[in-house]
Amino acid sequence: MNLPQTLPSSIAPPRVLPPADRLFARRAERLRKLSAGHPMARWMEWLASVSDCQQKMFERAPEVQAEPLTAWRAMYDELCAALDRPAGNEDAALQARVDHCLAFAAGREAGEGRDQTDVMVAAALQVAWARASRQRCAQALPAITHREQCPCCGSAAIGGVVMAGDGRGGLRYLECALCATRWHVVRAHCSLCDSTGEVAYLGLEGTAGEVQAETCAACTGYIKLFFEARAPGIDPVADDLATLVLDVLVGEEGFARGAPNLLLVAGEAV
Known part of the structure; x- marks a missing residue:
């Protein structure tokens, strides 16, 4: 089916949309719905719990202007505490995971070998960057x-x-x-x-x-x-x-x- 590429209106839609207010809450709801009877149900239900925690952090203190590369660590520690996982790794080891995650997100590296700790790091980074992007879009939509x-x-x-x-x-x-x-x-x-x-x-x-x-x-x-x-x-x-x-x-x-x-x-x- 061919769908229109432009609106039948003189008002063009915004070219950039900021992260939604309930981004992670909606993701948690969707994960739980899709997990029913799915072969990956346990993993998806655990990710729904991660998304619940992400939403709480995303909503808290949105006026804070912390840089994502600084803010992620506190969010990672909070995620680990909420999900009863050891934060464990030395700073250098965690930073290596951060670097790999950002390179993976940008398409510069493959994602083989990632484990549950990498997912926790990624979840913290997602919150930090989503919050920063909402702040940036509130000031002026980027080109x-x-x-x-x-x-x-x-x-x-x-x-x-x-x-x-x-x-x-x-x-x-x-x-x-x-x-x-x-x-x-x-x-x-x-x-x-x-x-x-x-x-x-x-x-x-x-x-x-x-x-x-x-x-x-x-x-x-x-x-x-x-x-x-x-x-x-x-x-x-x-x-x-x-x-x-x-x-x-x-x-x-x-x-x-x-x-x-x-x-x-x-x-x-x-």
Whole structure:
């Protein structure tokens, strides 16, 4: 189905959308809903608990102007305490995990070998960057200088959201894997290399097509698209985790994943 690329109105939608107020609370709700009967149910339920903690930290003291690279450590310690996990690692070891996580989010490194501690570090970084991005967007919406990079933090997208309602129905916004900022990118273009004419969409049989893989024959990469109209409450992070079987099938077709999910304990090369 072809969807409009522009609104039938003289008022253009914002090109950049800041992280939502209830970002992590909605993610927790979605993870719990998707976990029912899922093979990864225990992992998804644990991630829902992580998201609950993220929301509490995200809501607290939003006026604090702490830099994300400074703020993350206190958030990491709080997450560990709330989830009864040892904070453990020496500062140098933790910093190495932070560096790897940021490189993974930006698409500079692969995600193989990540474990539960890496996910905890990533969860703290997500809160710190989401808060910073909301503050930045409140001052002035940033310009989109590189369509494949988040305009707030420079990270890669976890996927694209095809919006529903609010004057943005049918428009595609990429969502940052790190700070959850969304930015508008015209559809029918590869999200990775901007190629046109060689983009195809693959989905899972027996579903409403709410999650599809956008594949590109030019760069042989893919990211996922998440359709709000087909699944109210859809969340790129949660729904990506729930549809990893799609990644396997698309990989068998010769396409490489081009979108990092920081809550995966192992990931393909970006």
